[in-house]
Amino acid sequence: MRTQVAIIGAGPSGLLLGQLLHKAGIDNIIVERQSGDYVLGRIRAGVLEQVTTDLMLEVGVGERMLKEGLPHGGFDMLFDGARHRIDLEALTGGKRVTVYGQTEVTRDLMEAREKVGRTTVYEAANVQVLDYDTAKPRVTYEKDGQTHTIECDFIAGCDGFHGVCRASVPRGAIREFEKVYPFGWLGMLADTPPVHHELIYVRSERGFALCSQRSHTRSRYYLQVPLTDKVEAWSDDAFWNELRLRLDPEAAARLVTGPGLEKSIAPLRSFVTEPLRFGRMFLAGDAGHIVPPTGAKGLNLAATDVKYLSTAITEFYQERSEAGIDGYSERCLKRIWRAERFSWWFTGIMHNFPEDGPIVAKLQQAELDYLIHSEHGRRTIAENYVGLPLNFGES
Known part of the structure; x- marks a missing residue:
């Protein structure tokens, strides 16, 4: 087979890239090691920036x-037993975010790709990715x-x-920066109405919690838990009881419980690869960086x-310019490090960082108090x- 761009991975980043290239008239093939059903079965966050x-x-x-997504003009921060609203629209000149599950983003992109016949x-x-440091890269795979x-x-x-692309780069050609956090997020999805019409980020003495949602009838909640915890040890009742203890009295009283549809524990890490370009192979998305989910940036x-x-690849074909691909890594990394x-x-x-002692908790409280009152x-x-503009910090 011959194509202009071989995309490894059929998650949202690979599928979105495929659609952008298709729109520019650039042929592309996506190769994915999992089944389509498996990809759609991944439960991920869904707070979309305007970009x-x-x-x-x-x-x-x-x-x-546009029809099913939930536009949010703000969110609540709960600490010291009180909630404080961050008015995104008022503070950013009308910008907001949209709550729309990553699974739905992936489904929409899959259907669009199938429709155009890519x-x-x-x-x-x-x-395997081969010869990417030459003008004639190749991808090989086995099927049937x-x-x-x-x-x-x-x-x-x-x-x-965990993909093959970054793993194929010689260790001497790459730098990796990583911080692994000493806790994870225990998440549960439930067909229950959200406790609040906007997200609530919670800092409590018992640990962090997040009250999120997928729709007006489906909720997604998270609890900070030790990395040693096992999902099997958390019954639905235990989850709801712990969440209630971390909420303010009003939210706790409004919490509607029910059977969990999915439950999992996700570790938290900050991770960045430098550079993101290796000859004619480019890393994008989680292949090149991971952010803690707290800021909804992944x-x-x-x-x-x-x-x-x-944009860089389109410039290469339409304008015979390599400026975009030469600058891809540096341009991405500026934005990545800001989000990190x-x-x-x-x-x-x-x-909570209990291993750091009570002084850190006091400093966190002082920081939050300053932020909310400034x-x-x-x-x-x-x-x-809400996300920095695409050209933020560029001359």
């Missing part, structure tokens, strides 16, 4: 998002007992943290990556939460 919703609309897959190879085994080869001009590594950063990458900083900072002030402090939170 991401704009990209969905740009590639023509935003109709259902090739996606699911359940591809033993995927046969080995297949894709010849291409570029390889886009959208295959996640999917949004991935969307920005592939926007930059699609916000996610690290927000995680640091909202979670317009500049609230604006800092709001501007980062």
Whole structure:
């Protein structure tokens, strides 16, 4: 097979890149090691920045998002037993976020790709990326007992943290920066009405909690738990009881409980790879960086990556310019490190770090008290939460 761009990974970043390239008239093939059903079965966050919703609309897959997504003009921060609203629209000149599950984003992009007839190879085994440091990269994979080869001009590594693309780079050509947090998020999805019409971020003496949602009838809740905890040890009743203890009295009284549809524990880490370009292979999304979910940046950063990458590749074909691909890594990393900083900072002030002693808890309380009572402090939170513009900091 021959294509212009071989995309490894059929998650939202790979699928969005495929649609952006298709819109520019650039041929592409997506290779995914899992089945389509498996990809759709992944439960992930769903707070979309304006940049991401704009990209969905740009590639023509935003109709259902506009109909079913929940626009949020603010969110609550709960600490010291009281809730404080961060008014995103007032603090950022009318910007807001949209709550729309990552699973739904993936589904919309899958259906759009199928409609335009672009090739996606699911359940591809033993995927390898070869000769990416030459002008003739190749991707090989096994399917139905046969080995297949894709010849291409570029390889886009959208295959996640554990994917083959980053793992194929020689260790001497790459730097990895990582911080692993000493706790995880226990998440539960339930067909119950949300406890509040907007998200509530909770800092309590018992640990962090997040009250999120997928729709007016489906909720997603999270609890900070030790990494040693096992999902099996958390019954639905135990989860609801612990969540209630971390909420303020009004929210606790409004909490509607029910059977959990899905329950899992996700570790938290900050991770960045430098660089993101290796010859004619580029890393995007979780293949190149991971952020703690506290700041809702993961999917949004991935969307920005592939926007930059699609623009660079389009310039290569339409303008015969390599400036975009030469600058891809540096351009992405500027934005990535800003998002990493916000996610690290927000995680640091909202979670319990018992190993650091009581002084840290006091400092967190002082920091939160300052932020909430300072317009500049609230604006800092709001501007980062809604997402920085695509060209932020560029001359």
